[in-house]
Amino acid sequence: MANTDQKKLEEFELIHWIQQQAGSGEHLSLGIGDDCSIQPQKAERDLLTSVDLLIEDIHFKRQWTNMFDLGRKSAAVNISDIAAMGGTPLSLFLGIGRPRTISDSEIKEFLSGFLTEAKTYGVVLTGGDSCASPGPLMISVTVQGEAASGEAICRQGASYGDAIYVSGSLGDSALALHQLQQGQQPDPFLNQRFHTPAPQVPLGQELAKRHLATAMLDVSDGLLADLGHILDASEVGAELNLSEIPLSTPFKKALASDATLIDFALAGGEDYELVFTSPLKDLDQLINLPHVVTRIGSISQKSGLRIRHSNGDLYHCQRGGFDHFNRQR
Ligand code: ADP
Ligand code: MG
Numbered sequence: 001m002a003n004t005d006q007k008k009l010e011e012f013e014l015i016h017w018i019q020q021q022a023g024s025g026e027h028l029s030l031g032i033g034d035d036c037s038i039q040p041q042k043a044e045r046d047l048l049t050s051v052d053l054l055i056e057d058i059h060f061k062r063q064w065t066n067m068f069d070l071g072r073k074s075a076a077v078n079i080s081d082i083a084a085m086g087g088t089p090l091s092l093f094l095g096i097g098r099p100r101t102i103s104d105s106e107i108k109e110f111l112s113g114f115l116t117e118a119k120t121y122g123v124v125l126t127g128g129d130s131c132a133s134p135g136p137l138m139i140s141v142t143v144q145g146e147a148a149s150g151e152a153i154c155r156q157g158a159s160y161g162d163a164i165y166v167s168g169s170l171g172d173s174a175l176a177l178h179q180l181q182q183g184q185q186p187d188p189f190l191n192q193r194f195h196t197p198a199p200q201v202p203l204g205q206e207l208a209k210r211h212l213a214t215a216m217l218d219v220s221d222g223l224l225a226d227l228g229h230i231l232d233a234s235e236v237g238a239e240l241n242l243s244e245i246p247l248s249t250p251f252k253k254a255l256a257s258d259a260t261l262i263d264f265a266l267a268g269g270e271d272y273e274l275v276f277t278s279p280l281k282d283l284d285q286l287i288n289l290p291h292v293v294t295r296i297g298s299i300s301q302k303s304g305l306r307i308r309h310s311n312g313d314l315y316h317c318q319r320g321g322f323d324h325f326n327r328q329r
Contacts, residue, residue: 009104011130017108018125021115025124027090037126039091039144046152048145050081056099056136064180067106069195071113074139077220079121080199080272082145084218085152086208089121089145089201094128097138121201151208158215158234158277162299165283167200167273167291169248170223174268175261187250197272202290204274212283216276222267224317227275228305234277240297240307242315260318266307267319 009017019032030038041047054060054074065073075092082089094114098107118125123143176186176194186194200218207213215230223245231238245265247255255261277299284295300306307315 008100014104014107014130018111018128018130021111022125025090025122025126028124028126031124031126032128037091039126042146044149045146046149048082048085048087048147048152049142050078051140051142052078052081054139054141056138062137065195067109068113068116071110071115072117072196073113074110074141075114075117075123076197076199077272078141078143079117079123079201080197080218080220082143083199083201083204084216084274085145085147085154086204086213086216087145087147087152088205089123089143089199091126091144092118092123093126093142093144095138095140095142096128096130097133097136097140098130099133099135099137102137117196121199147208151211153204153208153213153216153276155215155217155230155233158230158236158299159279160236160299160301162214162277162279163281163283163295164227164238164240164275164277164297164299165293166219166223166246166275166296167203167293168271169246169251169265170219170271170273171245171251171261171265171268172248173197173270173272174222174264175251175254177268177270178261178264187253189248189250193248194270197270199272200274200291203293206290207274207276212280213276213278216274219271219273219275220269222269222319223265223271223275224267224305225269230275230277231299231303231305234299235303237300237303238297238305239300240305241310242307243310244294244296246292246294246296263317263319266317 022032024031028037028039060070079089115125172190172193176190179186215234217226219226247265284293309315
């Protein structure tokens with residue numbers, strides 16, 4: 001634990017340090033340092049904006065992560081919201097509520113991780129706010145991005161007969177969290193999926209540019225809950241094939257000794273993979289997509305979400321998705 005009596009950088013010294021590290025971007029005519037940043041607007045482009053809160057002991061525990069990875073994840077989960085629309089992320093805004101127990105070097109570690117992740121996706125830290133917090137560490141991240149006018153992929157738009165796809169593998173992050181909660185040390189791959197998820201920006205952009213998806217979102221609260229949002233918004237139902245849910249090798253290894261772990265892939269959350277629907281039935285064969293996608297089911301006429309074993313029997317998932325006001329994790 002950091003020494004709370006240690007003299008801290010002044011607010012403006014910290015902001016000056018952030019400003020030096022953040023750099024600037026071609027899309028901005030003014031970045032950090034004034035009352036507002038300025039971004040000249042382009043014709044034929046829609047502005048996408050999203051905000052996420054990360055609160056200590058709800059979204060993360062400081063004993064399970066290091067500040068650099070926490071910074072990376074804070075940027076990544078927000079950038080993922082732009083990926084989920086098929087957009088291009090441009091700017092991040094960072095609000096920090098800092099408890100006295102966080103040292104200057106820890107806050108700088110956090111910012112270094114945040115900026116590293118931002119730079120990986122060509123995104124610029126464009127503004128924010130920095131305050132003391134009497135309680136937990138609080139992080140508020142706003143992301144802005146753009147899409148060609150009218151081409152952002154929304155949750156509504158799925159229709160009967162569309163195939164349902166998911167990128168990458170599911171359940172890794174939730175399994176890592178489960179193992180941490182049990183006092184176990186997760187496999188390094190699962191750990192990495194939990195602590196430093198990778199937003200699927202190139203895949204989202206490709207799907208939007210080629211008009212391949214009718215509806216899309218990123219899996220943050222679990223496949224079933226998130227796909228449920230697409231079904232609600234699109235007013236359709238779905239059938240999923242349990243045996244088609246994509247699983248990583250470390251996940252399958254754990255599943256071999258406990259079959260109930262499959263529910264982490266269905267309802268675990270924090271995968272930050274993309275789920276989308278498409279009238280095309282063979283997108284999983286397209287090798288020139290930037291990230292592997294798997295067809296897991298199809299949109300049905302009948303409302304509701306059914307999961308089937310390969311013999312046609314229904315499977316009932318025992319877990320619900322994550323709901324902040326009725327926590328289950
Ligand atoms: P104001 O009084 O207008 O809120 P501040 O003194 O809080 O201004 O911030 C000065 C500048 O530093 C602003 O451009 C603001 O966006 C930026 N800034 C403050 N905190 C952060 C932060 N945590 N990350 C990025 N930029 C920040
Ligand atoms: Mg301020």
